Amino acid sequence: MIKGLEQHIAEFQQWREQISQALAAYRDWLDDTKSSDGLQDLRLFDMAETLRKDRLVVAFVAEFSRGKTETINALFFSNFDQRLLPCDPGRTTMCPTEIFWNPDEEPYIRLLPIETRKYDDGLAWLKSEPQRWIKLRLDTSSAPAMKEALHSLTQQKEVSLDEARNLGLWDDNDAGMVQTMQAKGKVDIPVWRHALINFPHPLLKSGLVILDTPGLNALGTEPELTINIIPNAHVVIFLLSTDTGVTKSDMQIWTDYIRNRASRKLALLNKIDILWDDMKTTAEIDTMIQSQVDITAHQLNLPPDSVLAISAQKALLAKIKKDDALFQRSGMGKLEQLLAQNVVAAKHEILSNTIITETANMIKISRRVIQQRLGNAREQLAEIQSLRGKDRDVVQALLSKIMADRKAYEASLQTFTQGNQRISQMGKKLMLQLSLQNLDLMLEQSRQQTGESWTTHGLNLGMKTLIHQTFALAEQITIQGQEIKRLAEELYKLFHSKHGFEARKPPLLDMTPLLKNMMMLEKLTEAFCKDAINVMTEKHFLVRKFFLSLGSQTRKIFEQAHRDANSWLQSVLGPLKQQIDEHKAELDKRTESLMAVHANLDSLQHNLTTVEQQVAELKQYAANLDHLLLSLILAAKKPPGVLSAGNTTDIPQPRVAPATA
Ligand SMILES: Nc1nc2c(ncn2[C@@H]2O[C@H](COP(=O)(O)OP(=O)(O)OP(=O)(O)O)[C@@H](O)[C@H]2O)c(=O)[nH]1
Ligand SMILES: [Mg+2]
Numbered sequence: 205m206i207k208g209l210e211q212h213i214a215e216f217q218q219w220r221e222q223i224s225q226a227l228a229a230y231r232d233w234l235d236d237t238k239s240s241d242g243l244q245d246l247r248l249f250d251m252a253e254t255l256r257k258d259r260l261v262v263a264f265v266a267e268f269s270r271g272k273t274e275t276i277n278a279l280f281f282s283n284f285d286q287r288l289l290p291c292d293p294g295r296t297t298m299c300p301t302e303i304f305w306n307p308d309e310e311p312y313i314r315l316l317p318i319e320t321r322k323y324d325d326g327l328a329w330l331k332s333e334p335q336r337w338i339k340l341r342l343d344t345s346s347a348p349a350m351k352e353a354l355h356s357l358t359q360q361k362e363v364s365l366d367e368a369r370n371l372g373l374w375d376d377n378d379a380g381m382v383q384t385m386q387a388k389g390k391v392d393i394p395v396w397r398h399a400l401i402n403f404p405h406p407l408l409k410s411g412l413v414i415l416d417t418p419g420l421n422a423l424g425t426e427p428e429l430t431i432n433i434i435p436n437a438h439v440v441i442f443l444l445s446t447d448t449g450v451t452k453s454d455m456q457i458w459t460d461y462i463r464n465r466a467s468r469k470l471a472l473l474n475k476i477d478i479l480w481d482d483m484k485t486t487a488e489i490d491t492m493i494q495s496q497v498d499i500t501a502h503q504l505n506l507p508p509d510s511v512l513a514i515s516a517q518k519a520l521l522a523k524i525k526k527d528d529a530l531f532q533r534s535g536m537g538k539l540e541q542l543l544a545q546n547v548v549a550a551k552h553e554i555l556s557n558t559i560i561t562e563t564a565n566m567i568k569i570s571r572r573v574i575q576q577r578l579g580n581a582r583e584q585l586a587e588i589q590s591l592r593g594k595d596r597d598v599v600q601a602l603l604s605k606i607m608a609d610r611k612a613y614e615a616s617l618q619t620f621t622q623g624n625q626r627i628s629q630m631g632k633k634l635m636l637q638l639s640l641q642n643l644d645l646m647l648e649q650s651r652q653q654t655g656e657s658w659t660t661h662g663l664n665l666g667m668k669t670l671i672h673q674t675f676a677l678a679e680q681i682t683i684q685g686q687e688i689k690r691l692a693e694e695l696y697k698l699f700h701s702k703h704g705f706e707a708r709k710p711p712l713l714d715m716t717p718l719l720k721n722m723m724m725l726e727k728l729t730e731a732f733c734k735d736a737i738n739v740m741t742e743k744h745f746l747v748r749k750f751f752l753s754l755g756s757q758t759r760k761i762f763e764q765a766h767r768d769a770n771s772w773l774q775s776v777l778g779p780l781k782q783q784i785d786e787h788k789a790e791l792d793k794r795t796e797s798l799m800a801v802h803a804n805l806d807s808l809q810h811n812l813t814t815v816e817q818q819v820a821e822l823k824q825y826a827a828n829l830d831h832l833l834l835s836l837i838l839a840a841k842k843p844p845g846v847l848s849a850g851n852t853t854d855i856p857q858p859r860v861a862p863a864t865a
Contacts, residue, residue, distance in 0.1 A: 209279070210407060212544030213260075216551065217410045219839065220255055223555065226836050227252045227563060230570075233832065237825055239573055239782075243774060244566065251559050258555070259304070260547050261413045263437035265462060267453050268295045268419030270443040271474040274516040276303070276416055278536060279543075280405055282523035284347045289416070290358045295380075298358055298394035300429055301416040303401040305408035311342035313353050314400040321371045321397060321749075326756050327428045331400070344404065359395035368393055372745030378421050394422070412547070420453045423461065425746065427753040430461050431728055438550040439543070440466035442504075446475045446496060446513075450503045458504060460731065468546050470510055473500050476535065477515040512539050556840040564840070567833045572706075573782055574829060578822040580790040584797065585815045591801060591808060599802045606798065610791050616702055620784065623695045624777060627688050631773045634684045637677060638766040640759060646673045647755050654751055658744040660733040663751060667729040670758070674722045678715040681769070685713030692776045705783050710776045718765040725757055 231248050234240035264272040273291040280303075281288040290296055299316075314337040316330060330336055340356065343349040368374040368391040375381055385391055408414075415437060417423060423430060434440060440462050444454055462469055476493050484492075493513045501508040512535055519536035521527070531537065591599060636642065647670070654666030692710040699705040732750055797811050 209540040209544040212548050213407055213410045213412060216548045219552075220258065220555070223559065223836070223839055224252055224255050226832060226839070227255070227559075230563065230567060230832055233825070233829060234570065237570075237574065239570060247771075248563070248566075251563065255555070255559060258551070259411050259413050260551050261415060261437040262439045262441060262543070262547060263415040263417065263434055263466075264441050264443065265417050265423070265434060265457060266419070266443035267451065267457055268297075269293060270419075270445045270448075270454075271472075271516045272416055272441075272443055273297050274520065275441075275443065275472065275474065275514070275539075276414055278516045278520035278523065278534075279540065280407060280414065282520055284350065285524050286347055286351070287520065288347070288351060288354060290351075290355055292358075295419060296358050297416055297418050298360060298422070299396040299399050299418065300422075300426065300433075301357055301399040301401060302413060303403055303408065303416070304413040305404050306402050307404075307409070309402055311344050311404060312400075312402045313340045313342055313356065314338070314402075315340070315356055315396040316398040318371060318373075318394055318397045321373075324752055326752060327398060327426075328432070328756060330398075337400070342401070342403065354401075356396065357399055360392045361395050362388065362390040363393055365391055367391075369745075372749065373425060375421060375425075381421075394418075397426075420457050423457065427732075427746070427750040428756070431725075431750070431753045431757055434461055435465045437466065438554075439468045439470065439546045441543075442469060442471045443474050444471065444500060446473055446478050449496075450500060455503075460735070463504075465728075468550050469506075470512065470539075470542060470546065471500060471504055471506055472539065473497055473511060473513045474516055476513045477518045480533075512542065514539055560836050560840040564833060564836050567829060567836070569779060569782070571826070571829050571833065572779070573786060574822060574826045576783065576786050577790075578819065578826060580786070580793075581815060581819045581822055584790070584794055585812070585819060587794065588797065588801070588808060588812050588815060596802060596805065599798060599805075603795070603798045603802060606791065606795055610795070613703060613787070613791065616698060617784070619698060620695055620780075623691055624781075627691055627777060630684060630688050630691075634681055634688070635766065635769060635773070637681055638762060638769055640762065640766075643759065643762045646670060646677075647758065649673065651751070658747040658751070660747060663729060663747050664733045666751065667726055667754070671722060671726050675719065678719055682713065682715050685715075685769075685772070688773075688776060689713070692780070695777070696780055699780065699783070703787065705780070705787070708779060711772065713769060713772050715765070717768065718761060721761040721764070722758070725754060725761070729754065 227248055231240070231245065234245070234248075264276060266272050271291070273289045273296060274287070277287050277289050277291065289301075299318075314334070316327075316337050320330060320336060325333075325336075340353045342353055363371075365374065365385060371393065373393050374391065381391060415433065417429070417434075442458060442462055444450055448454075473493075473496055479489055479492055479496075481489065497511050497513050498508055500506075501511045504511070514535035515533075516536070518530055519534035522531035522534055522536075587602070591602075650666040650670040650673075652666075653662070653669040655662040689710050689712060696705070696708050696710065700707045729750075797815070800807050801811060
């Protein structure tokens with residue numbers, strides 16, 4: 205029954221494999237044609253690794269007891285013929301839980317003790333520190349053993365009010381918490397802060413990662429989850445329950461964490477089985493469900509087809525009992541379809557925009573180089589052909605002309621070397637400003653503005669300082685980038701006017717992605733600071749954690765800006781450098797061949813054959829490259845959701861070695 209989702213993901217994996225093959229073929233092509241450079245090779249290797257480790261994250265976010273865990277059980281774990289992840293009425297899942305498959309390790313559940321909240325280490329960092337986690341082996345051959353291990357996800361313990369405050373978990377708006385405190389003099393808190401489950405399910409094997417989260421109260425206490433993990437999920441699934449409708453806290457989760465933060469989202473109206481009343485006709489029940497879907501879509505301001513009515517519980521039961529009619533009625537089939545389309549579409553879009561576009565650009569540059577080599581070889585061929593039947597004097601005259609060309613070229617090369625050095629120096633200075641050391645200084649100033657008392661007011665000030673500094677920095681870097689571009693332009697002009705190189709304008713350095721990303725963080729901070737609950741004094745702990753999460757997000761943004769600026773810097777003079785090398789090789793070849801002919805007129809025919817072979821070989825290399833480029837462009841254009849096995853065959857398979865080589 206799960207075929208819809210499984211098949212889509214398997215086809216996506218196949219598609220990803222084709223892109224990997226194209227990348228490998230291109231690396232081979234660069235090697236064969238001796239046009240690879242270290243940096244480019246490294247980048248291609250990085251991209252291949254990114255593809256290999258690519259993950260699709262689907263996050264389930266909703267108030268407690270809406271059926272997130274039950275839906276995950278129905279979608280992924282029905283083949284254990286029982287309810288595997290714990291779900292019960294009331295608050296059940298106590299900590300965010302990531303479920304994935306890493307083949308390098310045995311199945312496990314790793315649990316991060318809640319006490320780690322006392323320190324400043326972020327989750328991302330803690331994930332790389334296995335010794336801070338408690339690890340339980342998962343015996344996947346035994347459902348009862350699995351169930352027992354997974355029960356840890358619900359563990360709670362009693363602590364004093366002070367300890368709860370110390371951990372930043374006390375919330376006097378939480379009626380349940382206050383009540384327990386009054387009744388027992390203790391506070392119930394989760395034992396674990398985060399859980400990682402390594403589990404060999406076929407879907408997880410293909411790169412899918414599921415994130416199950418606890419309800420509203422627990423969500424707000426872990427800013428890294430709300431600033432980083434949820435907004436970066438490829439699809440966010442929001443659940444509502446038919447029996448409660450859209451409550452105030454449902455709405456708060458939707459507006460605070462999902463509405464404007466998740467790029468792809470689906471809403472599920474769960475527990476529709478509550479409406480399955482034997483006294484009503486199917487048509488009457490369907491109308492009732494449809495009207496609830498319409499109301500929900502209206503309240504969430506979503507198109508009605510992004511709201512699905514399901515019964516997770518009955519879907520799980522139907523799968524276990526192999527009851528097709530019940531499964532059909534549960535609405536789960538539709539969800540699987542939509543989920544598959546959304547997940548695949550999201551990843552398709554991301555990979556097309558990044559890896560495919562970047563590789564296609566590299567290939568286009570290689571194409572130009574190979575065309576230049578081909579043009580040169582053809583000219584050389586014509587030159588040798590024109591010498592047929594001519595005497596030594598004619599050869600000598602040609603040789604003298606080439607020597608003069610070489611001299612002029614060497615003078616230009618000197619200008620290039622000087623310009624290149626100047627650009628390198630300026631580039632180094634520019635990169636330093638985007639370095640993490642510089643960012644640390646900026647963050648320190650922002651921290652000083654935020655102050656020691658960790659109020660939302662301070663946080664707002666700190667963020668404003670950081671934004672202000674980022675804008676000033678981006679402006680400075682833009683000016684430096686323009687100067688580098690101007691210098692590079694002069695060099696391009698020189699080689700165009702004096703040596704007939706292609707007229708080209710180097711690209712501009714664009715700092716808007718950095719600014720846009722930072723402004724998004726500013727918006728998140730504003731929303732956090734406006735939230736009445738966070739303004740209260742008890743939330744200082746949270747403000748501090750929020751600030752730390754902002755720091756790690758800012759680092760990521762700066763690291764990306766650093767990478768972008770670096771590849772821009774490579775692209776400013778890269779094509780000219782390549783052309784210069786090609787031109788030099790051409791002059792050398794021509795001189796060598798003319799000198800051989802000059803020494804012995806009989807060697808003309810041999811030279812002619814050699815160059816003819818070169819032309820044929822280069823033609824074949826160019827054809828192979830065209831084929832590769834076409835395969836990538838077709839892969840990028842393939843519309844999401846139609847990645848059926850039949851369609852993938854029309855993507856040409858890349859060929860590498862030239863037939864004549
Ligand atoms: N009738 C009915 N009950 C359901 C359905 N889905 C879930 N439930 C029940 O609702 C309760 C809560 O389900 P969970 O899956 O634990 O909900 P959750 O959203 O994960 O809740 P937390 O883990 O507490 O955040 C459990 O008792 C489930 O059995 C459904 O489709 N129909
Ligand atoms: Mg749950």
